Amino acid sequence: xxxxxxxxxxxxxxxxxxxxxxxxxxxxxxxxxxxxxxxxxxxxxxxxxxxxxxxxxxxxxxxxxxxxxxxxxxxxxxxxxxxxxxxxxxxxxxxxxxxxxxxxxxxxxxxxxxxxxxxxxxxxxxxxxxxxxxxxxxxxxxxxxxxxxxxxxxxxxxxxxxxxxxxxxxxxxxxxxxxxxxxxxxxxxxxxxxxxxxxxxxxxxxxxxxxxxxxxxxxxxxxxxxxxxxxxxxxxxxxxxxxxxxxxxxxxxxxxxxxxxxxxxxxxxxxxxxxxxxxxxxxxxxxxxxxxxxxxxxxxxxxxxxxxx
Ligand code: UDP
Ligand code: MG
Numbered sequence: 001x002x003x004x005x006x007x008x009x010x011x012x013x014x015x016x017x018x019x020x021x022x023x024x025x026x027x028x029x030x031x032x033x034x035x036x037x038x039x040x041x042x043x044x045x046x047x048x049x050x051x052x053x054x055x056x057x058x059x060x061x062x063x064x065x066x067x068x069x070x071x072x073x074x075x076x077x078x079x080x081x082x083x084x085x086x087x088x089x090x091x092x093x094x095x096x097x098x099x100x101x102x103x104x105x106x107x108x109x110x111x112x113x114x115x116x117x118x119x120x121x122x123x124x125x126x127x128x129x130x131x132x133x134x135x136x137x138x139x140x141x142x143x144x145x146x147x148x149x150x151x152x153x154x155x156x157x158x159x160x161x162x163x164x165x166x167x168x169x170x171x172x173x174x175x176x177x178x179x180x181x182x183x184x185x186x187x188x189x190x191x192x193x194x195x196x197x198x199x200x201x202x203x204x205x206x207x208x209x210x211x212x213x214x215x216x217x218x219x220x221x222x223x224x225x226x227x228x229x230x231x232x233x234x235x236x237x238x239x240x241x242x243x244x245x246x247x248x249x250x251x252x253x254x255x256x257x258x259x260x261x262x263x264x265x266x267x268x269x270x271x272x273x274x275x276x277x278x279x280x281x282x283x284x285x286x287x288x289x290x291x292x293x294x295x296x297x298x299x300x301x302x303x304x305x306x307x308x309x
Pocket of ligand 1: 013075076095097098208277
């Protein structure tokens, strides 16, 4: 027998918890045929509704259900980390509770594991049902990341992923506080098979990500997996030096040939405004990295547990 740990982050998802359980167990015949034992870890990310109560109710009839309940909302990244830390399985799969990660894909994912892959990851090829502005910025983000980071981060990649114990141990060895799992998966390497599927809309309830949250998350992604923005300051510095040099040459030559009627304080104001703007911008970038470093050296725990079984 091998053990499969299903890690499910939940934040205010009381209506989805039992439906997810049912949908997952539609695979029971497959699990039995392939001698796969199951444990289901619901990670309650500080929900204020009846999410934990729903999980307790499931536990009464099924011993395989587990709960890790946070003391407050720590975010999905922390929930996934807690799930991976508490999973005991030989195989571990991360899934959303809202059924956007269809459990019906599991048999196919396992078939690839048997071919020797360390991980089977999923990506959605369409984004239908999502606000167009959000899709646009998501695409831009992945394009940018491709250019400025050496870690592979796949456009449309979900966190829905089946992994071996070995790969999960590698992920757990990365103890960073600012977690960007989509990058961590790529960073640890291992043989990954990508599975594509059409976007599925959320079963019940509302998405927990608004535009601002996603924007901050993308900043986390950039600072965690690229230092190219830091180089921007040096590049701009060199650029402005060259421009200044050309202007000096131009002014000297003009003085020698035509003499110099004094003029040009408006242009001076423009130049000062422009360069000080660039300086603030670069200091801002430095500040972003410094802030992340500050949070990192504090070594705060990634999550705090209130209740667990
Ligand atoms: N989630 C979480 N903590 C949060 C936000 C979300 O654990 O702070 C969970 C949520 O319950 C769901 C998954 O992460 O299982 C994905 O969230 P959601 O469906 O809202 O995101 P979307 O699919 O719209 O990107
Ligand atoms: Mg969702």
